[in-house]
Amino acid sequence: MRRKVLGIVTGTEGLVAVTIVGALLAGTGAYAATMWTTAGSSTAQTQSVTVSNLVISAVVSPVATNVLYPGENSDVGVTIYNPNPYPVTVTAVNLPTDATYASGYTTSSFTTTKAGCLSATPSHVAWNYSTSTSDSSHTLANALAVAASGQVNNPLIVTFIDAASMTAASPAACEDTYFSMPAMTGVVATNGAATITTSPTIDSWSS
16 A cells, blocks of 8 residues: 655755755655454454554755755755554655745754745755656655664665756855755655665665
8 A cells, every 4th residue: 555755855055065954844644544453253353553654854964965056956865764563665755846946044953044045035946856747756766665663774864866956047045055845745655574775875766
């Protein structure tokens, strides 16, 4: 079964003293939400677990090596936490429209917005390969198998290569800025046995 998980992560802009940093998760969602109860003619009974939401959060470390400037892309770092007692494999991300822009902040704490570099200004910073249609699906180059809750490699630290994009129309106010990327509309994930992905790892989508 598959559903979606919402998330938000960041990029940065400028060629002076900038790094890729993380924003807090904007929301969560269930990738599956099914529970079955079965009972026979005797008093014996069994019940499956309730599926819990994956949680995607930003991460500051490891620091990305490529940063944003007009006409180019940058890396985005996240952690994926799986609260379930079994592995979960993420195979794709779903993105908002290419006109859904990030807001800029003066520091990685995201407490003060950057004047002239907001989502409404706009900043012209968006998810790479997003389209004019909201909820477009983008298959990951490598499926990410997140270990069960309490196991090694959960949460999984992931750097998405070239995941943020800045157009040539980005205003000068967006120089040396930390960006809170717009929330993903979801990810596609399945549950079950898998070879667990080792943390930290890198991944990407190319279309």
